[in-house]
Each structure stands twice: as C-alpha cells, then as structure tokens.
Amino acid sequence: MRTKIYMLIICLAAPFLTVSAQEINLAHGWKFRIGDSSAWALPPYNDSGWKTADVSKTWEQQGYPQTDGFGWYRVHQLIPSSLKEKAFLKDSLHFDLGYLDDGGEVYLNGKLVYKNWKTGDIKSGLYGPGSFSVSVNDPALHWDEENVIAVRLFDTGGNGGVYGDKFDIKMTDVMDNVTISTDGDFYYGEKSLGKAIKLKATGGNYNYAGRLSFKVTDPETDTIVYQKTNPANFTAHRPFTYTFTIARLDKKSYRITYTFTDEHSGKQISKTEGTPYILTPYVKAKPRINGPDVFGERPGNPFLYRIPATGQKPLVYKADGLPSGLTLDAATGIISGVADTKGDYAVAFTVSNKLGSSTKKFTIKIGELIGLTPALGWNSWNAWGLTVNDQKVRTSANAMADKLSAHGWMYINIDDGWEAANRNANGEILTNAKFPDMKGLTDYVHSLGLRMGIYSSPGPKTCGGYLGSWQHEGQDAKTYGDWGIDYLKYDWCSYSEVTSSRPTLDDMKKPYQLMRASLDKVHRDILFSFCQYGMGDVWNWGGQVGGNSWRTTGDIEDTWKSMSTIGFSQDKTAEGAKPGHFNDPDMLVVGKVGWGDSQHNTRLTPDEQYTHISLWSLLSSPLLIGCDMGHLDPFTLSLLTNDEVLAIDQDALGREARQTAKKDDYQVWTKELEDGSKAVGIFNTSDKYQLIKLNKADAGLGGYTKVRDVWQQKYLITAAGEFVTKVPPHGVVLVRVSK
Numbered sequence: 001m002r003t004k005i006y007m008l009i010i011c012l013a014a015p016f017l018t019v020s021a022q023e024i025n026l027a028h029g030w031k032f033r034i035g036d037s038s039a040w041a042l043p044p045y046n047d048s049g050w051k052t053a054d055v056s057k058t059w060e061q062q063g064y065p066q067t068d069g070f071g072w073y074r075v076h077q078l079i080p081s082s083l084k085e086k087a088f089l090k091d092s093l094h095f096d097l098g099y100l101d102d103g104g105e106v107y108l109n110g111k112l113v114y115k116n117w118k119t120g121d122i123k124s125g126l127y128g129p130g131s132f133s134v135s136v137n138d139p140a141l142h143w144d145e146e147n148v149i150a151v152r153l154f155d156t157g158g159n160g161g162v163y164g165d166k167f168d169i170k171m172t173d174v175m176d177n178v179t180i181s182t183d184g185d186f187y188y189g190e191k192s193l194g195k196a197i198k199l200k201a202t203g204g205n206y207n208y209a210g211r212l213s214f215k216v217t218d219p220e221t222d223t224i225v226y227q228k229t230n231p232a233n234f235t236a237h238r239p240f241t242y243t244f245t246i247a248r249l250d251k252k253s254y255r256i257t258y259t260f261t262d263e264h265s266g267k268q269i270s271k272t273e274g275t276p277y278i279l280t281p282y283v284k285a286k287p288r289i290n291g292p293d294v295f296g297e298r299p300g301n302p303f304l305y306r307i308p309a310t311g312q313k314p315l316v317y318k319a320d321g322l323p324s325g326l327t328l329d330a331a332t333g334i335i336s337g338v339a340d341t342k343g344d345y346a347v348a349f350t351v352s353n354k355l356g357s358s359t360k361k362f363t364i365k366i367g368e369l370i371g372l373t374p375a376l377g378w379n380s381w382n383a384w385g386l387t388v389n390d391q392k393v394r395t396s397a398n399a400m401a402d403k404l405s406a407h408g409w410m411y412i413n414i415d416d417g418w419e420a421a422n423r424n425a426n427g428e429i430l431t432n433a434k435f436p437d438m439k440g441l442t443d444y445v446h447s448l449g450l451r452m453g454i455y456s457s458p459g460p461k462t463c464g465g466y467l468g469s470w471q472h473e474g475q476d477a478k479t480y481g482d483w484g485i486d487y488l489k490y491d492w493c494s495y496s497e498v499t500s501s502r503p504t505l506d507d508m509k510k511p512y513q514l515m516r517a518s519l520d521k522v523h524r525d526i527l528f529s530f531c532q533y534g535m536g537d538v539w540n541w542g543g544q545v546g547g548n549s550w551r552t553t554g555d556i557e558d559t560w561k562s563m564s565t566i567g568f569s570q571d572k573t574a575e576g577a578k579p580g581h582f583n584d585p586d587m588l589v590v591g592k593v594g595w596g597d598s599q600h601n602t603r604l605t606p607d608e609q610y611t612h613i614s615l616w617s618l619l620s621s622p623l624l625i626g627c628d629m630g631h632l633d634p635f636t637l638s639l640l641t642n643d644e645v646l647a648i649d650q651d652a653l654g655r656e657a658r659q660t661a662k663k664d665d666y667q668v669w670t671k672e673l674e675d676g677s678k679a680v681g682i683f684n685t686s687d688k689y690q691l692i693k694l695n696k697a698d699a700g701l702g703g704y705t706k707v708r709d710v711w712q713q714k715y716l717i718t719a720a721g722e723f724v725t726k727v728p729p730h731g732v733v734l735v736r737v738s739k
Ligand code: GAL
Pocket: 381, 415, 416, 462, 463, 464, 491, 493, 531, 554, 555
C-alpha cells in the first residue's frame, strides 16, 4: 500500500524531479527510539509508534538530554530503478547517512550492509560519516519497492545520534571513485610557491582520460591571476601527478581550483584549496625569552620547567632567585629539583649568546595551584587516533623539543589506545604492545625538558573500547605516578553505563572527585583535564571539583563548520576561566590530521587556521596540537610559534575573551590582559573579503591609542576614533591595544 502511494507521488512530481530522479533525499521521514532489539532491523517491524527524528540534530539537541547508550533509527524509502537506468556507471548505489555518533550499524531490509567498527563490537565503533555503497545486485536491495533502512547506534557519551547535512542515496558516479589529493606539502621558494597534487582512482576499472585545469584566483577581487590546462589520464593503478610553481604574490591566501574533466563521460570533479601565507616574522638571532610569566608547582613535588628561548645557538641560561631545592642546567635551560617552601618567587631569567643577552622577570609560585596558564602541548588523538604508539610519541617529543619548546610548548599527551586488554593479577593497569616501556618513554620525554600526559576513563571502558579506570582509580593514579605522568585526560565514555541514566550534577561530579582525590595522593603535579563534553555546564563547577581544564563541547573536526561553531559559542563559558582552571573547546586541527593511520592536510583554509589559533588563544584554551609532528610544514610551524599570539593565550590574568560584537558577517572578541592592554580578534565569518570598521568607543576601546597587529608583530597607524581593517574570508585580524 505504502509503495503505491510513493509511486503516485513520484509520477505526479516527475516533471520537476530531474535532480531528485538521480538522487534520493533521505533527510526526512526518520523515526527513532532509545533501546536495542534485533527485531528493529527487520522490515515487517511496526515503527509507527516511534518518535520523529530530526537528523539535522543530535539526540541531545532535539530535546533528549544526556541520551547515551543504544538507540535505533528507521526510515522507509522507495528506490526507483530509474536511478540505475540513468546512471553512467551501473555498479553500485551509494548511501550517505550523515554522521554516526559513536558506534553504528546500518541494516538494509534486515541485512547488515555497513558498520563503523572493526574489532570488538559496536561499542568500539568510532563516530564518523555513515557513507557506504551497496552493489546494485545485492539481494537486500529492493528496486522499485519500499526499503527499510535501519541504523543501530551506540553513543558512548556526550552528544550522539545519527545527524548531519548529507542524507541521500544515489548511484555511484564515475567521479565518486576519484580523489584529487592535495595532501602533499607546499614548496616555498624564495619568490615562489609550488606543490605536486595527484589525481587518483580509488577503485573500479575505468580509464579516466581528459584534462586538468589549474586556476589561481585572487579572492579579494575575484580575478583569475593564473590559469593552465593540461591533459590528464589515470586509472586505479596509475595516478596522475601535476606539479606547479607559481610566483608568491602578496601576503594573503589565493584560491587554487583544480578541475578534472573526463572526456568520455563528460563528468567533472573539482577541489579548491587556499595558498598558505606566513605572517609570523622570522625568529631573530638575538636571544629572546618566550613563554608565560608565571609557573606554579606544588611544594615537595618534582619540578620541571624548560626556559623557552629563541636565538642563535649556543644559548647560555641563567636564573636568579630560584627557590631553594631547584637548579638550572645552564646549557639546556631546564630547571629541575624539588622546592619545599611555599611562596611566590620573583626570578630573573637571562639567556645569552654571542650576539647579546635578554632578561625576563618570571614568578615561580610554589603552592597548591598548578596549571596557572593553559597547557601548551600535543595530544595524539587528532593525528593518530587509536594507532598511536611509542615511536610516534617519541617523534612528537623530538619535534616539540627541537622546534616548539623554545616557544613554551611543554606537554606530550598520549590519548586513547595505550592500554592492555587486561589488568595484571593485582589489578594494575598495563600497557599494550604498542607501548613496551611506558616508564622509559616518560623518562625520555622528561629528559627533553617536556612533560608527559596520559588518558583514561572513569568508566569500565574508554571511548575507543580500551580499559578504563572504573573501580581502579587509586591504583591507576599510583601507576601514573610511578611512570612519571604529568597530565591526565579523563574521558566520561562508558561511565554512562555505571551511573544513573539521567545523571544529576552530583553524579557528574562524582567520578572526577574520586580521581582527583586519587591523584592528590601521588607525589607529582598531575594536571587534571576533564573530558565530558560540557555536560551539566561543567564550566560552572569544573574548577571546584579539581579540574585544571574541562572540555566544553563534543569532538572537533577539521572543518570550518565544526571549528567555528565550537569556537564562536564559548561566550557562555567565559566566567569559568581563571588561573589554574580553563575551558577546553577541544584540540587543534591544524597541520596533518587523520584520527588514525592515514593523514590528510587539515581541511581548514589558511585563513580559517589563523582564526582557529587566534580564537583559541583569546579563549585561554589549552592549546593541544593534534597533528603529525613528524611533518610540520613551514606554515603550520609559523602558526604555532608566534610568540605574541601565544602570549595572549598564556596571559597570567587567565581571563577568557568575551564576544563584544556579533553581526551577520563578523564578530569581535575581546580579552583583558594582565598589563591593562586588551587583545581583540576581529573575525570575518562571511566568505567574502570585508572592510570591518570598529568605532573604538563602542568597542570599549576608547583611549586605547596603540594598536599592534599581533600576527605580524607590528604597530598599525590608525585614526583616533575608529579602527578599520580588511579581513579575509573566514579570517581574522588579531590586535593588542594599549593606552
Ligand atoms: C572521545 C574524546 C576524544 C578522544 C576519544 C578517544 O570521547 O572526546 O578527544 O579522547 O574519545 O577514544
């Protein structure tokens, strides 16, 4: 009956259905319910009593707060054979079902056709696109009939569900098997910029033959500044490489568009990327001391701080006024030892080389408060996901020591995936084969003057399905102490299975209080980073429960939508930030990311990356690099080593920026700084160049006469009453204003 009605609607709509005749929009008609039953996969099951699901939203966003665990979605859909008839390739049907968050299984008329987990079970599934193909001959596919698509889902915690922008079914197109790979690095010549890109077929036997057009556009004027077309042929076995060199033009990002046209099918595929441009000035040969102005450690615990300084090597370090018990290695700048006496110590660091010397006043606070400024470090997750191992951590530590520690970067944090499957007979946690010697690894990281972080969950299992600390909190804290761990990220995950299904505020605090008490028994300063995705407005209480930072959101992705939605929604959290306690809008997505073994260049444009680093610094967020540090290209490195930008993040006042203007196409965020100046980010949220004009009095900047462009590290000449600046699409101008 239902089938016939659909047929009728399709016939009536036929005249204007040309697009939908080749593509079925699946964004509507979904139903869902919480729970789990294998019967819900089967077509005859009657789901008419289920709730209507809005698949543009997570469970939580559609009014089901803290819905974790199992749930199912179902939709009934006619699939007309005209789709197949009109297609150029007639091999398979492609389904896009938004994102599955976290573990997901898709059943087509009762048959499992896709799952996002490989080992274990659905609980180890990792959220990601619900994107897959089904052969046109698959008996599960019922052409010209109603099909029941059912999704079984397991959400480990935080936001969950089946949701996203892209819900459709279409025949796999000849271009669906083609990727334009732009993941190579840009080559920076003196006056030129170059790159090699690849056209690849990811499957099938088709011979692609046609042309690749390469176009460089100035986004400010929308004019094409360079254009070239080349023949291009490739197959699944033989990629095509195109190498170009263009003159480096002005200091801004140009838009490059690569378009391949296949002659036989007439189909096209395009990809666009922005050229990188570096604003951070070159590091000077004369010594300069970077990093925060203040550092806290608890009395009686091991002290470790490497004085961050740039300048031509060799550098010689000196520190006057160190608390007793601490010593400085004059050749490496590493301060270590144990200080027993509480107090604020006014220290003077001096760093010299053959070109001169530089001195900086610094305060060491020996007391109960640690993590006085947001953590600067690296975390394995956004780069390596569960494939992290000892070697990757060492590579990152070496890169941090060589290239970043001179700017204050300090933490090397292992995320999920280090834990063994079982505890030992005493119940102690063990590492898996990827980490043969955690103590040895930690010693190595410490020998570089860096600190080491680790990850666990208060639940029985972590989000990646590894062992959590449930009922072993004290033991795990002790093990971390024995290994020499300095930072713990504690991720809610399966804790939802062992607490109430509707946790109260007390329920939410409990696992964090328990681990805090366990960490306090260890004679190390272990920064405590909560990861529970902002539940219960954690920014209002995370500090009281002993958090040094707490995630305020779900997981970030390397897209403008994800980064900007998270970053620009933090105003509500601002009051929660203070020295020792910071909001964490999740880790950075610049450089090569991948959440697993294969890495790609971040999908953020260069200007979006400037926005990301500027906004996170204004928000006093922990800055945790999430990329493959073995491959830091010059642009990424320039983003992470701008000392004046980092100084905004590391400002000792510990305030978070407030949103001081929000218009349709731009926003202004302003942060109070310790010296009475203000950091102001003017963000263009539109996709066009804009001239943004701030009336200084309206913007709360009346009387602030000096305006310094922080990325370029130079003063700007501005008119008295206003500040006018050109801001690139999705980009920022970050200034520091003073009187
Ligand atoms: C997520 C968390 C990520 C990462 C992952 C590990 O819940 O938000 O940052 O830690 O778990 O499985």
